[in-house]
Amino acid sequence: MGAMLKFVNHRVIFFHWFNMKGNPLNSNLDRRSFIGKSSAIVAAAAFTGNVIAQDDAGFVLPKLPYAYDALEPFIDAKTVEIHYDKHHRTYVSNLNKLLAGNKDLMKMDINQLVSNISKVPEAIRQGVTNNAGGNANHILYWDVMGPKAGGNPTGAIAKAIDQSFESFDKLKEKVNQAGLTRFGSGWSWLVVDATKKLQVISTANQDSPLMTGNTPILGIDVWEHAYYLKYQNKRADYLAAWWNLVNWKAVSDRFGAAISKS
Ligand code: MN
DSSP states (O other): OHHHHHHHHHHHHHHHHHHHHTTEEEEEEEEHHHOOOOHHHHHHHOOOSSSSOOOOSOOOOOSSSSOGGGTTSSSSSSHHHHHIIIIIIIHHHHHHHHHTTOHHHHTSSSSHHTTTGGGSSSHHHHHHHHHHHHHHHHHHHHBBOOTOOOOOOOOOHHHHHHHHSSSHHHHHHHHHHHHHHHSSSSSEEEEOOSOOOOOEEEEEEEGGGGTTTEEEEEEEOGGGTTTEEEHOHHHHHHHHHHHTOOOOOHHHHHHHHHHHOO
């Protein structure tokens, strides 16, 4: 871990940041990771494993915005480590492998790619659905959780929740029910639909709400890999505990962006 390695890491991070400038990335996770203070860049450079090795283009695994143990006791450090560093990383690397040779698709913003999945050549469409969806879904998942989070929503998002679901408690029930009744692997979501209304939906596998014209603003991964080490078969307990981690600032920002989107 000498000065040389640190220097190399700086180069890698700046290299990817410049690559990504052509792909405006929407999430707070990406903004926090790549834009702003030099201290953030230096801190990012201290993590050696977090930038995926790539050739000269393609999608990158954004840095996790907190430590692996930051979500304890609700999600254990080992689960976060495997989930981020193995599962999420694999979606990103498989996506780049699938898109090799498709420069136009490689250059797209991940959410644009997922929103335009029908334009992906049929031969690779299912693979891109799984792996671009997996990448986009996990970027959102890490972003809408955080340490010292939870509590009640405030401001415009709180008002919209009350209007659509009567109360925050009713929303929680609905999201948890959608996650609990998703058979097999998938996600439970709070989305802004095409008419700008809030809705709770669930998707199978790594399908993204963007694939059906809905903008996700909160999402809970209900694949067993998200909770099994700590909760085993008790998905309901994971869902109940998850709300202690919800980052309302991130959800509010996504809500604001979704309702002002043309
Ligand atoms: Mn997952």
